[in-house]
Amino acid sequence: MPETRAPESSAAESRRSPAHSPAPWSRALRIFAWLSFITETIIIGTGGAVRLTGSGLGCSEWPLCTPDSLVPTPEQGIHGLIEFGNRTMTGVVGIIAIAVVLVLLFAIGGKRALTRALWFAGAGVVLAGIAYAIAAPLHLPAFPIASAVLLLVSIIAAIDSVRGNNVRRDLNVLAWITLVGVVAQAFVGGITVLTGLNPFIVGFHYVSSLLLVCVTAAFLVRMYAAPGPRERAVPVWFSVLGHITGLALALTILFGVLTTGSGPHSGDADVLRHGFDATVLAHVHSWPGYILAGLVAVLLVSAWALKLDVRRWMLVLAAAILVQVLVGVWQAREGLPALLVGIHMVLAALSAAAYTVVVMHLKRPVDATD
Structure with a gap:
């Protein structure tokens, strides 16, 4: 890590592998990377359970479960619980994807890269909130609009991060693809509910989840591999x-x-x-x-x-x-x-x-x- 190691040449720095660093952050990165792969796989199972049990509209609204409740009500029965469980799993996947990005940025870029990413995160939340506040009184789909704004800011943050740091760019790209993909998946999941489970959107939702499993698997491979040509x-x-x-x-x-x-x-x-x-x-x-x-x-x-x-x-x-x-x-x-x-x-x-x-x-x- 930049704070605990002597300065290195740019060539040596570009070949540094966070997974093999003696710093405690390397262990955290390995743990979160594996959790990301596991949870991305699990959410395919929970999403499948939603579909296979007929619980796709167990929560009739998004992101609320009902017009008046974030969580399922007793009247919705088991279908509401299954659908809400899958939504909860989306939050878990998102938190872990964020953790991978933040730990990796600290490992390859130090506090400066981490702080920059956190500024983007704060800006995304604020802008999404503003978008919601503007859309809601106009009776526009406020939550999808706010989600789209958050997705756009995430993409901008990813581009900024990749362009601003040449150290382990392969891991940086894969980590950001996963995080942006999770945000996009949450948006698509909401569209799936709002369109009454359009089969083509449902299919796209599954394929996108499958691709994220592949991306997290690729991250694991490159994390343990020696960097360089x-x-x-x-x-x-x-x-x-x-x-x-x-x-x-x-x-x-x-x-x-x-x-x-x-x-x-x-x-x-x-x-x-x-x-x-x-x-x-x-x-x-x-x-x-x-x-x-x-x-x-x-x-x-x-x-x-x-x-x-x-x-x-x-x-x-x-x-x-x-x-x-x-x-x-x-x-x-x-x-x-x-x-x-x-x-x-x-x-x-x-x-x-x-x-x-x-x-x-x-x-x-x-x-x-x-």
Whole structure:
């Protein structure tokens, strides 16, 4: 840390890794980074529970639960509790994302970077409050407008932070993406409720959450990795096939979202789906899924045959995809029971996170071969 260490050259400073620093802040960063990944995964499960139990409109308003209450009332029953629980989890995820940013900024930029970020945070809260105060008397959607202002300030703060500090810019970018993403997700979640669970917005909400799981996984990888230039650690054909596998994974998830959006789990008994034939989509969803499984099998065998550094993570990805395929077949044959669908949703996020880790191991620090 700048306050506890002798001055370093700019080159050495740029290669400093907060995760390997002896300062107590390094331990805090590791703890919050892992909590960020875990809670981003958990919130996919709680969000799935909202949808699969028909609790999507358990709280009829946003951000209040009812027009007159922040928390659910007894009349709303279990559905209100489930929906409010997911909203509470959003707050937990947001607090942890803020903690990651602040601890990281202190680790790489000292008190000056931390103070600057806090000034932005205060300005965001004040401006959001002003926006609400102006919009409410005009009978405009005050909370969405205030949330949009807070999101805009968060983006400006992220740009300022990344441009103003070259130390571990990779971690800085990933931490800010997570925080801005959480703020954006809260905004999208409110729009989801206000639009009566529009299936396309619900699907976008899920995909965005899944991407945040991938971003937090990427942060963990880079946090433990040596900083600096990186070079390809696998043959070119392996890298190309790995990225094609990512396309197959993305298509599998996309058609999975559309399939769920056309199935029986709409989030509320009165919500209409988008009209696609769920039976047909279920088959279409399986096609890229089987291609994905085949590509992962080829990569796994190749990685072990060539003794590539990525081979152990390929084993993790292969295991995740295998379990995902088995659960997918099982849920289809059982008529899409809610529990299995929820497990399938969480496994999709974990599979995407495992793939993210694999891709990030296709390169290695240049010094690793010195």
